[in-house]
Amino acid sequence: MFNTPLKTLTVAVLGAMALDAQAAEYEWTFQTSETAGEPQFEMKKAWADNVEQMSDGRIAIEILPVGAVVQANQTLQAVESGILQGHMTDPSYFTGRDPAFGMIGNLVGAWSDPYDFLDYMNHAGGEALYNKLVEPYGLHLIGAAATGLESLPSTKPIRSVEDMQGLKLRAPEGMVYNIFEAAGATPVNLPGSEVYTGLEKGVIDAADYTVFATNQSQGLHEFAPYPLYPGFHSLPMVSVSLNKEIWDGLPADLKAILETSVDDLAYEMVAELKTRDLEAVREARQDPDIEIIDLPAEERTRFRNIAKEEWATWAEKNEITGEFYESVVAYLENHNLL
Secondary structure, X not given: OOHHHHHHHHHHHHHHHHHHXXXXXXEEEEEEOOOOOOHHHHHHHHHHHHHHHHOOOOEEEEEEOOOOOOOHHXXXXXXXXXXXXXXXXXXXXXXXOOHHHHHHHOOOOOOOOHHHHHHHHHHOOHHHHHHHHHHHHOEEEEEEEEOXXXXXXXXXXXXXXXXXOOOEEEOOOOHHXXXXXXXXXXXXXXXXXXXXXXXXXXXXXXXXXXXXXXXXXXXXXXXXXXXXXXXXXXXXXXXXXXXXHHXXXXXXXXXXXXXXXXXXXXXXXXXXXXXXXXXXXXXXXXXXXXXXXXXXXXXXHHHHHHHHHHHHHHHOOOHHHHHHHHHHHHHHHHOOOO
């Protein structure tokens, strides 16, 4: 008597699972710029789960780590061609396609608070400018997110701009690379996945990589015990973008769900990483082998002035870099941030 109800239950459960599997109207694959297990990667996976829940299962998104389908600097082409349906990444990787990607993706030295950056993107024209840039490549920006101000782990103490002279510093291509070069460093273009081994083997002396907590959790302090914190240089954008043809074909309610979900992700990511940073800093201060360096205000100003000269240079590269320069400088000035 037991076998029949169990068999019936099993068939019912499998049938329900099959219906659930068929329930998604849209199934997409997004590639990120993080390795699996990094906090930002897990947050992006949680975003996909949130979208599925908010859409009642109509949208199902698979989140993949960096390099899973294509290299980090190839996701723009992959989304355009349909190999991927979307990506969640730093636009600076695509500087080779257009310098505006590097400039909007990471205006080095501009931001001291990620909430100011998100306000600019959401309410002062930043997202519209980015879509003007990216839509001709067949993508649509759903929304911008940010990690927070990045730390700068270093094998040598950096207490002034002069200390950057000759420093072999990992930096992605684009504006970040150029500004550190103008400050006297010797930039090295390494993928993020090679930062640990680069520091270990002496290929680099320091790294523009990610936030303090993530650097610590990956063990960078074992070779770079002089992290600069709070960050003063880099606050990269996270572009959450979808193939434009797919976006254009979505109903209004799903577009609204996606936009709302990315806004939630943006603010949750900043808050969560800030909390993780503070906890990691407290732990690091207990380690006598780690010296956290807070770059003095006058040195931050010197670095920012170097960066501002590079902004003006990049503003001349094309129409969108010029529009972005005027727009973002006006925002910074109007908010007493420049």
